[in-house]
Amino acid sequence: MSFKNFKCVPKMIFGRGSFADLDKVLGEERKAEEDFVVFLVDDVHQDKPLGGRVPVKAHDLLIYVNVDDEPTTKQVDALTEQVQAFSKNQPVSVVGLGGGSTLDLAKAVSLMLTNPGGSAMYQGWDLIKNPAIHHIGIPTVSGTGAEASRTAVLCGPVRKLGLNSDYTVFDQIIMDSELIAGVPTDQWFYTGMDCYIHCVESLEGTYLNEFAKAFAEKSMDLCREVYIDDHAEKADKLMMASYMGGMSIAYSQVGACHAVSYGLGYVLGYHHGIGNCLAFDVLEEFYPEGVAEFRKMMIKHNIVLPKNICKDLPDETIAKMVAVTKSMGPLWDNVYGEGWEEKVTDEMLTKLFRRI
Amino acid sequence: MSFKNFKCVPKMIFGRGSFADLDKVLGEERKAEEDFVVFLVDDVHQDKPLGGRVPVKAHDLLIYVNVDDEPTTKQVDALTEQVQAFSKNQPVSVVGLGGGSTLDLAKAVSLMLTNPGGSAMYQGWDLIKNPAIHHIGIPTVSGTGAEASRTAVLCGPVRKLGLNSDYTVFDQIIMDSELIAGVPTDQWFYTGMDCYIHCVESLEGTYLNEFAKAFAEKSMDLCREVYIDDHAEKADKLMMASYMGGMSIAYSQVGACHAVSYGLGYVLGYHHGIGNCLAFDVLEEFYPEGVAEFRKMMIKHNIVLPKNICKDLPDETIAKMVAVTKSMGPLWDNVYGEGWEEKVTDEMLTKLFRRI
Numbered sequence: 001m002s003f004k005n006f007k008c009v010p011k012m013i014f015g016r017g018s019f020a021d022l023d024k025v026l027g028e029e030r031k032a033e034e035d036f037v038v039f040l041v042d043d044v045h046q047d048k049p050l051g052g053r054v055p056v057k058a059h060d061l062l063i064y065v066n067v068d069d070e071p072t073t074k075q076v077d078a079l080t081e082q083v084q085a086f087s088k089n090q091p092v093s094v095v096g097l098g099g100g101s102t103l104d105l106a107k108a109v110s111l112m113l114t115n116p117g118g119s120a121m122y123q124g125w126d127l128i129k130n131p132a133i134h135h136i137g138i139p140t141v142s143g144t145g146a147e148a149s150r151t152a153v154l155c156g157p158v159r160k161l162g163l164n165s166d167y168t169v170f171d172q173i174i175m176d177s178e179l180i181a182g183v184p185t186d187q188w189f190y191t192g193m194d195c196y197i198h199c200v201e202s203l204e205g206t207y208l209n210e211f212a213k214a215f216a217e218k219s220m221d222l223c224r225e226v227y228i229d230d231h232a233e234k235a236d237k238l239m240m241a242s243y244m245g246g247m248s249i250a251y252s253q254v255g256a257c258h259a260v261s262y263g264l265g266y267v268l269g270y271h272h273g274i275g276n277c278l279a280f281d282v283l284e285e286f287y288p289e290g291v292a293e294f295r296k297m298m299i300k301h302n303i304v305l306p307k308n309i310c311k312d313l314p315d316e317t318i319a320k321m322v323a324v325t326k327s328m329g330p331l332w333d334n335v336y337g338e339g340w341e342e343k344v345t346d347e348m349l350t351k352l353f354r355r356i
Numbered sequence: 357m358s359f360k361n362f363k364c365v366p367k368m369i370f371g372r373g374s375f376a377d378l379d380k381v382l383g384e385e386r387k388a389e390e391d392f393v394v395f396l397v398d399d400v401h402q403d404k405p406l407g408g409r410v411p412v413k414a415h416d417l418l419i420y421v422n423v424d425d426e427p428t429t430k431q432v433d434a435l436t437e438q439v440q441a442f443s444k445n446q447p448v449s450v451v452g453l454g455g456g457s458t459l460d461l462a463k464a465v466s467l468m469l470t471n472p473g474g475s476a477m478y479q480g481w482d483l484i485k486n487p488a489i490h491h492i493g494i495p496t497v498s499g500t501g502a503e504a505s506r507t508a509v510l511c512g513p514v515r516k517l518g519l520n521s522d523y524t525v526f527d528q529i530i531m532d533s534e535l536i537a538g539v540p541t542d543q544w545f546y547t548g549m550d551c552y553i554h555c556v557e558s559l560e561g562t563y564l565n566e567f568a569k570a571f572a573e574k575s576m577d578l579c580r581e582v583y584i585d586d587h588a589e590k591a592d593k594l595m596m597a598s599y600m601g602g603m604s605i606a607y608s609q610v611g612a613c614h615a616v617s618y619g620l621g622y623v624l625g626y627h628h629g630i631g632n633c634l635a636f637d638v639l640e641e642f643y644p645e646g647v648a649e650f651r652k653m654m655i656k657h658n659i660v661l662p663k664n665i666c667k668d669l670p671d672e673t674i675a676k677m678v679a680v681t682k683s684m685g686p687l688w689d690n691v692y693g694e695g696w697e698e699k700v701t702d703e704m705l706t707k708l709f710r711r712i
Contacts, residue, residue, distance in 0.1 A: 003374040005381065005528075010366035014567040014607065018359040025361065172361075175567070210592035211370040211531070214600065218574040236566035244570060251370065 006251050007150060007166035009137075009173050016236070019138065019176040022095070023055035029092040029134055036060050038083050038091045040106045042067055042098025042140065050140070050179065054097065061086045067101035070271060073120040073156040076105060080112040080119075090114075094135040099191065100144030100272065103137045107152035107168050110135035119163065120156040128165035137170040140179045142238045143191035144272065145198060145246025147173045153272070159324060160266040175243065177235035189227075189303050190273030192238055193294065195245040196223045197276050200290035201255035202248045205334040212252035219244035227297040253334035256286045260352060263325035267317060268309070278305055282355040286335065310356045322349040362607050363506060363522040365493075365529050372592070375494065375532040378451070379411035385448040385490055392416050394439050394447045396462045398423055398454025398496065406496070406535065410453065417442045423457035426627060429476040429512040432461060436468040436475075446470075450491040455547065456500030456628065459493045463508035463524050466491035475519065476512040484521035493526040496535040498594045499547035500628065501554060501602025503529045509628070515680060516622040531599065533591035545583075545659050546629030548594055549650065551601040552579045553632050556646035557611035558604045561690040568608035575600035583653040609690035612642045616708060619681035623673060624665070634661055638711040642691065666712045678705040 013021055026037055036059050043064040045051045056062045061083060065075075083091065090113055096106025110132040112119050122128055137147045146152075150169050151162030162168075183191075199220040202212050222241035225231040260279035264270050270278065277294075284291040298305070310318060326332075326349060332340040369377055382393055392415050399420040401407045412418045417439065421431075439447065446469055452462025466488040468475050478484055493503045502508075506525050507518030518524075539547075555576040558568050578597035581587040616635035620626050626634065633650075640647040654661070666674060682688075682705060688696040 002380070003369045003371045003377055005377070006368045006370070007366060008364070008368065010363060012362045012364065012567075013359045014362070015359045015565055021359055021361070024358070177566075209371055210533075210589055210596050211368075214574055214578060214593075214596040217577075218570055221573075222570060233566055237570075240566050240570040 004251060007169050008247065008250070009148060009170050011172045012175065013173070014175045014239075016178050017176060018174055019053065019179055022136070022138070022174060025136065025172060025174070026055065026093060026095075031092070034059065034089065035092045036087060036089070038094045038109070039063065040065050040079070040094065040096050040098075040102060040109065042102040045097070045140070050097075061091070065098070065102055065105055067098065067105070069269060070155050070160070070265060071101050071105050071108070071153070073118065073123070073154045076108040076112055076119040076154060079105065079109050083109065083113060090133055092134060094133050095138065096135070097138045097140060099139065099141035100146040100194075103139065103144075103146040104152040104154070106135055106137060107132070107146075107170065108154060108163055111152070111163055111165075111167060119154060120158075122163045123154060123156050123159070123161040125164045128163060128167050130167070132167045134171050136172045136174065138174045138176070138179070139239070139242070141183050141187060141191050142180050142242040143193070143195040143245075145195060145242055145249065147175070148243050148246030149250055155266065159327070160262050175239045177239045180235055180239065185301065186303065187273065189298075189301050190271075190277055192223065192227060192241075193277050193280070193297075194273050195219060195238075195242045196227070196294065196297075197257050197280055197290070198245040198249045198254060199223065200287050201257060201334070202252040204287055204290070205252055205255050206337040207252040207334045209251065212248045215244045215248035216252070219248060228300065253330055255331055255335045256283055259325045259328040259331040260349070262328060263321035263323075263349075263353070264356065266324045267321045274305075277303075278309065278356050281305060282352050310353045318350055318353050319346075321353055322346050325349055360607060363525050364603065364606070365504060365526050367528045368531065369529070370531045370595075372532060372534050374530055375409065375535055378492070378494065378530060381492065381528060381530070382411065382449060382451075387448070390415065390445065391448045392443060392445070394450045394465070395419065396421050396435070396450065396452050396454075396458060396465065398458040401453070401496070406453075417447070421454070421458055421461055423454065423461070425625060426511050426516070426621060427457050427461050427464070427509070429474065429479070429510045432464040432468055432475040432510060435461065435465050439465065439469060446489055448490060450489050451494065452491070453494045453496060455495065455497035456502035456550075459495060459500075459502040460508040460510070462491055462493060463488070463502075463526065464510060464519055467508070467519055467521075467523060475510060476514075478519045479510060479512050479515070479517040481520045484519060484523050486523070488523045490527050492528045492530065494530045494532070494535070495595070495598070497539050497543060497547050498536050498598040499549065499551040499601075501551060501598055501605065503531070504599050504602030505606055511622065515683070516618050531595045533595050536591055536595065541657065542659065543629065545654075545657050546627075546633055548579065548583060548597075549633050549636070549653070550629050551575060551594075551598045552583070552650065552653075553613050553636055553646070554601040554605045554610060555579065556643050557613060557690070558608040560643055560646070561608055561611050562693040563608040563690045565607065568604045571600045571604035572608070575604060584656065609686055611687055611691045612639055615681045615684040615687040616705070618684060619677035619679075619705075619709070620712065622680045623677045630661075634665065634712050637661060638708050666709045674706055674709050675702075677709055678702050681705055
């Protein structure tokens, strides 16, 4: 018998306005004159106030990244090469400032700077050999749990799969709820639902233990305070919900919704947040209470999901999604436990996709 | 404006039976032939099944420690010298196996092996200069939060005060609820109440933020499941409550109960758990709801606190306790906020002590 030895983020700053401490935090990493930092910043912040507040020094490298599409292994490799072309030395830190996609890019680049051969080689579990460059995550959208997780999810040549390793985990996160103030309602909702769904999948899963349960239950309570009660401190609460949801799945596993959402996302390119919502909305047989509460939240926030996306797609497109979804073994094991292979049939999954 | 950069335990194992993984975890630290580990084990486990399960190798050092009294700087210095006499090399890890006192001893020894001059020099905040030896905490009693905290509380020549630093934090903890099965009811109750009181003090304090709040609220819910609902999974839940309570105060602060308890403990030698209960029971004006629920829990578990301990003590003994209690500035700042100095009078504290 052997238990998971869970690596988590060792240093955290929490609080409104705490982004201003980034310069001080980086100061502890900058030791020699030539030391430089790489900032990967979501390009929605370019020419916005936050862009101007990034504490870039003269010899640092600031790259605005576009995450209109989900991050890919190609994008990671190109960014890594850009950093390597910039200096023959390694940066002392890689900072990701943005939503889950940007944070995952920062994690992946910090790993690829020390692990040669291209990121597609490392999609999977514990394939990373060498420690990453020091890396810092600063969310500007909350819900994915990317700030807390040991993965960086990338679309690769063959599949969408994360770089899962202890080295992937951020060395430092800064949770400043002021930064998530300007997020458009749709994105705020979809990304927050990623967190809510993490909790449902964790709590209803066979991998659950009291560690994961305590985090998921609290995260879910916080989601309710944000999306049902419209709490005055909802930005801070959503930030904590996201972190705790991430802590929960790190010691359990996601489930049916993420499996279906990965298939949908990989084939049709839907972003993770909305992809999860589209998938979750047809999973009432898996998660009756969770889906009912989710629909209540959608109504409260006037969220209308696109309809009939898959209804008329060619059979081979559906088959491709079914194949990706079916390949997510650990997720289905978490849903059904032993013998999941017999329950996850092409027929069952095809029916689900046709309803999306 | 500057925020706390909170260092937390980076690696955690949780689960019934996970103590068996300790050998594997230590294997990653043992690199050279001569590498050795120091085990500090609460002597209640000597000649008990758990004592026999400690994965000691031929050239390791196993020391059974006595914690009938609260740990002292003298005890830490003597243990450190014992390790130094054992080998001219440093150990690759220091493992603490026991309750909060034993865990604090392990933290303190791991620090004193790399920071010369004796532990009394480092009682305070951020006085530690050098990183500690790798250290692992394995609680066999739950509630203190010592597994999660950045302090090792010691009675020194002048006062009871912790070695507070980022280096104090364990590198690894193992939370195996099987280990807390044999704890006597009184100790189980008093130590668990340390956790409950952490939550009350955190939630009612001026230092509270949403990070500390989320952890304290969940920890308190778990305490209720343990001490009121008598939940079937209460050992696992208490372990999580303790961890989360520790996480909460790490990002906020304790309050009036710990201040009074420190005075009581330093002068009369009461252990931290029962000291807190004695103090909390006279603090209904500070924490009316918390104290009411605490008394309900005492009744449920047939806990009867000693009475009239301080009633007839000489004035100078009370004055000594008052002085220690009054000196806990940050705790009173958490209780009252700015201007606390005017509110924490000798008269008020003397009245409280006379009621214990």
